Amino acid sequence: MRQWARDLGFSQIGVAGVDLSAAEPGLLAWLANGFHGQMAYMETHGVRRARPAELVPGTASVITARMDYLAATPEGWQAIEFERLQRSREAIVSLYARGRDYHKVLRARLQKLSERIAGEIGPFGHRVFTDSAPVLEVELAARSGQGWRGRHTLVLNREGGSMFFLGEVYVDFALPPTERVADHCGSCTACMDVCPTGAIVAPYRLDARRCISYLTIEHAGAIPVELRPLMGNRIYGCDDCQLVCPWNKFAQPAVLPDFAPRGAFVGQPLTALFAWSEDEFLRHTEGSPIRRIGHERWLRNIAVALGNALCKADDAQIRAALQARLDHPSALVQEHVRWALEVSLARKP
Template sequence: MPRTDGQAPEALLREEALRLGFHAVGFARAELGPEVRERLAAFFEAGMHGDMGWMEERADQRAHPRALWPEAASVVSLGLSYAPKDDPLETLARPDRGTISVYARHRDYHDLLKSRLKALARWMVARFPGSDVKVFTDTAPVMEKPLAERAGLGWQGKHTNLVSRSHGSWLFLGEVYTTLALEPDVPHAARCGTCTRCLDACPTDAFPAPYRLDARRCVSYLTIEHRGPIPEDLRSRLGNRIYGCDDCLAVCPWNRFARPTDVPGLMPREDLVAPRLAELAALDDAGFRARFSGSPVKRIGRGRFVRNVLNAIGNSGDPALRPVAEGLAGDPDPVVADSARWAAARLREPVDA
């Protein structure tokens, strides 16, 4: 693409993205290699996506960016850091409290990220007449992490998440697909070496091998995407994790280079850092929606959330919480009632080490 006002379009784009508050930006062609497609196909064939049938339904668009938008020539990959100030695993040692994943301790990042993506897209259309753009976050069938790796933002670690030398494992990703033919950045080389901290930290053994995730055992999948009862052999491994899991992310040694996020909308809400399990279990539907207004937690609904809370209560080892569980044993939601009975029974006997 020709230079504009003496500057390459990639330099102008990078400058504008940083001005808009993104922490990382890179460019890639709107294509993915056969190794990505093969890995995705093997993931589906093994059934490791669990109940997430919507992933497989649009597999072709995931594997082929131009199948999602045939006119796309390039992808602008963008990262927004949400690195926490404090140790996100600290609440795991407080069994009467719930642990909510760092990304959900503030307002829904989709809104914040998409507003910045749209601002950059508007600037691109105005700055490069004749070009066209489309913006995506993780709500679209986009292979964000492989594209970010190709764009030089980082590499996919052994936990399958993106790792950045500057931001560790704490980057929200978004993309602008464009008809502009941008010069691609050099893909980032993997720098995990022999480290296996992320794999060793997983409480449910969700990694059958490095760089492979079985979502059916992943705490994030179980507490967010999975709609029915959580398998009993996994409930005791959840501890007090009631929405998502940060274990594999938090132990990555590259996080030592990450600075706490400076984005106001990503600062944690005090009531979401270490909420009391007893209070959360008492929420009815209206109370749940009010408590989690503006939070990504709201999307799973009261039933799944209270199910998670009751599993955490069952793992607490605190007999004082047994009446809370017993009080929900007759809940109209059968999944909630099942977890309530399990928790109450578990608190009548010693919790397994």
């Protein structure tokens, strides 16, 4: 089965049991604190996330898989990405989102893995998941030997860092669980220290309401004013806690060409992306995870980044781009455009 998984582009597979009851108190406390923000589906499903056999009746084991997504980059890629953040006029898209939508890629290949297994043992009950259902992916990955949970809440692997996607196959037959691996973070708190908005409020505890990935992707309304200056030029997601992690010097390049970066999402001026019409947005984001936020939120995010760029240095082109969107049909876009213009003027010496 491991060889089949490698043939399909997976870096590693493992097996977890279905008793995740030890994770329920932490999940409930996270929800009680409201750390899930507007992600109502997290609360709707509640502890069902920790009960695979309730989500898919008959589930006896969970096969977990991880797939590397980092594009082939020169040594020192982390420093290169940090340097991009200093170029305030350049749009920054999270590394994982620069290529094809991972939901589609992993789901299709997990299904193929399931078919290979069925070809060997006969038909069996199963369902595949990739960040698409009430599944405790990190918990299952950690329990199945994929790595350990880092302080930033992501899975870390000694041979692969954290630059990978996770997926699962719930199956109706029992398999021996994979041995867990030990935590290797030691006393390091680099991920907590680097977070621009202080979203990692305690080790292994993330307040999504402050996380730039949440704000630019999951959050539907106005971005809190106090957090906007901290977003810099990040317009979709944030990689800082992964970029600073020492274990990511071992991050492996993607095997599949699907995750190769699209030119539209690397090194582009904010003004160029802000000028996209809705049709252009849909064309450029076809098959991309970015499409899910829609054109309105895309413009909202870029307006914030443009305002932050103006605060660093006045730029007639940026100011003109913002002014051209002042009469946008969306009140949400208008509000963020006005903020960008006004805050830059207020910060001028």
